[in-house]
Amino acid sequence: MKIDRLLGIITILLQCNKVTAPELAERFEVSRRTIYRDIDDICKAGIPIISVQGGDGGISISDGYKLDKSVLTVDELQNIITGLKSLGSVSDTTRIERLINKLSPKREVVVSIADSIIIDLSSHYKSSLSEKITMLKTAISENKLVSFDYYSEKGQANRTIEPYFLTFKWAAWYVFGYCRDKNDYRLFKLNRLWSHRIIDDTFIPREIPVKELDFDDYFSDDNKITIIFDKSLEYRLIEEYGPECYEVMGDGNLKFSVGYTNKEYILSWILGFGDKARVVEPTDMAEEIKEKAKNIIINYEHDI
Structure with a gap:
C-alpha cells in the first residue's frame, strides 16, 4: 500500500542522512518514478525533502527542519x-x-x-502449522467459513467455524471462532486441527461479547490435586511452575498442589513421573492412578 511505503521512506530518511532513489526503489520494489512521486507527496505533507543530483547526491530531509527523530528508537x-x-x-x-x-x-x-533474542513460535509440525496459520489468516480477512476435523479426548469430530482470531497461548497456537456445530464460541488447538479447508460461504462477523475474549476462562482450573514428588524432580517443578510452587517436607520430598482443567491430561502427566510422584488428594484420583498402574502391568504380563 502507498501509505505504508510513504511511512517506510520517512522512517529510512529519519535514520539515514542520505539515500538514493535507486536504493529506495529496490527496497520497496517499485520504479524510480514511483519513488519520485512519493517524495513529492511527502513534501506536500509539509516535510521538506532535498534531492541532490550527481555522484555524491541523494535524498535527505532538510537540515533546518525540526522533526522528532525518536519516532522509533x-x-x-x-x-x-x-x-x-x-x-x-x-x-x-x-x-x-x-x-x-x-x-x-x-x-x-x-x-x-x-539477534541476541531468538523466538521460535513453531512446533514439531512447523510446515503444517505455517500452512494452517496462513489459511486461517486468509479466512479471517475474507470472512470465510472454515471446516476441519478436530481431535480431542472425546474423539474425532468435524467442525465448521466462523474464525475471528489466532492466538498463541499456553505454548501453543489456537484459533478462536464461533462454532456452527455447537452454536457457541470455542478455542481450537491448531495441532489437533486437520483436513482443514476454506468454505466459499462468507459470514457476517458477530459482535463478540467481551467475556468471550477472556481466553483463560476456557481453561478454568477449579479442580485441585496435591502430589508428593521425590526431591530429584525439583527441577521439573521449577521448570513448569517456578521455585515457589512447592513445600519442602521434613523428609526432603516436595508437596505440590495445582489446579487442573483436563482430568485425563493431569493423570497422564503424573504417570509420566513413574514411582517418583504420589497423589495424596483427592483420594479418588489416587485410586484412579492405582487402577491405571495395574492396567499397565497387565499390558506387559505376556511380555515377561
Whole structure:
C-alpha cells in the first residue's frame, strides 16, 4: 500500500542522512518514478525533502527542519524486529524479511543486536502449522467459513467455524471462532486441527461479547490435586511452575498442589513421573492412578 511505503521512506530518511532513489526503489520494489512521486507527496505533507543530483547526491530531509527523530528508537526497532522474526517462524519468511529490511536500513546496527533474542513460535509440525496459520489468516480477512476435523479426548469430530482470531497461548497456537456445530464460541488447538479447508460461504462477523475474549476462562482450573514428588524432580517443578510452587517436607520430598482443567491430561502427566510422584488428594484420583498402574502391568504380563 502507498501509505505504508510513504511511512517506510520517512522512517529510512529519519535514520539515514542520505539515500538514493535507486536504493529506495529496490527496497520497496517499485520504479524510480514511483519513488519520485512519493517524495513529492511527502513534501506536500509539509516535510521538506532535498534531492541532490550527481555522484555524491541523494535524498535527505532538510537540515533546518525540526522533526522528532525518536519516532522509533533503536531499542524500539529491536523489539519490533524481534517480534517480526518470531512471526517469521510460522509465516511467509520472505515477506517478513522484506518488512524487516524496510524498517532497518542500517541492518548491521539494529538487526545484529536484535539477534541476541531468538523466538521460535513453531512446533514439531512447523510446515503444517505455517500452512494452517496462513489459511486461517486468509479466512479471517475474507470472512470465510472454515471446516476441519478436530481431535480431542472425546474423539474425532468435524467442525465448521466462523474464525475471528489466532492466538498463541499456553505454548501453543489456537484459533478462536464461533462454532456452527455447537452454536457457541470455542478455542481450537491448531495441532489437533486437520483436513482443514476454506468454505466459499462468507459470514457476517458477530459482535463478540467481551467475556468471550477472556481466553483463560476456557481453561478454568477449579479442580485441585496435591502430589508428593521425590526431591530429584525439583527441577521439573521449577521448570513448569517456578521455585515457589512447592513445600519442602521434613523428609526432603516436595508437596505440590495445582489446579487442573483436563482430568485425563493431569493423570497422564503424573504417570509420566513413574514411582517418583504420589497423589495424596483427592483420594479418588489416587485410586484412579492405582487402577491405571495395574492396567499397565497387565499390558506387559505376556511380555515377561
